[in-house]
Amino acid sequence: MDLFPVWLSLRVSLVATALTVVLGIPVAWFLARRRHVGKEMMAALVVSPLVLPPTVLGYYLLVLIGSRGPLGRLLGRLGIELAFTWRAAVLAACVGSLPLLIRAAQAGFESVDERLEQAARTLGRSESSVFWSVSLPLAWRSVVAGVVLAFCRAFGDFGITLMVAGNIPGRTQTLPLAIYDHVQANAMREANVLALLAVVAVIVLLVGVGRLVRVRY
């Protein structure tokens, strides 16, 4: 059996999770800390991708980054092809995951007692130092919960990936797409094996990383 989809899915979901963390945590922090106009509006906007059916969301993304789309043409001029490559699968996974990470992390940051952060500031800590040594450690559990959700969503994405990355065997066929193809072809044995592999891979990864993280916190 071709195990390419397993490797591709691991790669895509890990890169996507890393990107989601890098992009999502600052947004969550911003939404949790600053009191600004339209804050609720922004928080609602951030989770809005969850409302749309994934394939529809994928279609909009395709219109944006495809060869005729504004972003696609711009990237094309720079010699970068995004749609229907593994990078598009990463983008798809990110779009699905970001709302989950942001919501969880935002809740975590909001639950941090602001007086503790103020105390750190009065002791001369810089803003970034306050973030790394006070806010993040105190919000850690929620942030980790968000990362786990984001990773699982990224690993399991079907609809968005199908539309923007295609279902090209050996190139953009991720594990969920491969399982779906096997089910459609009535190859249930292959489908079951891959589904089991998906679950085992995610459990091993989450338990493994969980151990690593708990060493410190």
Next chain:
Amino acid sequence: MRPHWLVPLVLAALVLGTATRVAAADPPTLTVFAAADLAFALRDLAPRFEKAAGVKVALVLGSTGNLARQIEHGAPADVFFAANETFVDELVAKGAVIPQTRTLYAQGRIVLATPKAFGPRLAVLRQLTDPRVRRVAIANPQHAPYGKAAEEALRKLGLWDAVRPKLVYGENIRHTLQFLQTGAADAGIVALSVASVPEIDWVPIDPTLHAPLNQVVAVVRRSRRPELGVAFVQFVNGGEGRQVMKRYGFVLPGEF
């Protein structure tokens, strides 16, 4: 307490580790986008062409409408086998496929299918109104050509309004077939090309009840190896290809 730096390191290692694998698995390939009704026929034909032409064939099966939209937006397909000519003509108008390569390769047929587990084997469409038939599977007529043909046939016989409350819609013809294979539907209308599976019985439906399902193929404009695409089309329409297509229930050009 600072976040553990080992985590990003492990992630980076994994990512880079798999990166080389992905790069290595990228040999020159003919990417074929094809309607779901071709699943069985092309799975049979692709290895034969691989052997004859010395290339790898990547088969991407889906609903004709979806695949057409992806090709319009730059999908890296070399050839597009549609279940319906209108989608190819749309792509011709949009400049996404090469007009000169537009070729008729088959005509589709629909059949009335019953899961063996259901019991009574239906012989005519009228029996779909039987109260024992509770769920009838067809492909979604809004975007699936075989679903549209099923609707036309039911309308022509004046059965549409009676059968409509029982209908369940598959996303494409393979999905519709699955409703029948699993016994989730008591009867259904599917493509002849996918109907020969052990779980179901079927009888042909008179093709004059619906508009002809002319199936058309074209080579995609963005293809880097259009000559390979043309060769594959010729292969499917050639002696060996026709034999296989016929075996899977397609009516071939010149035999309508």
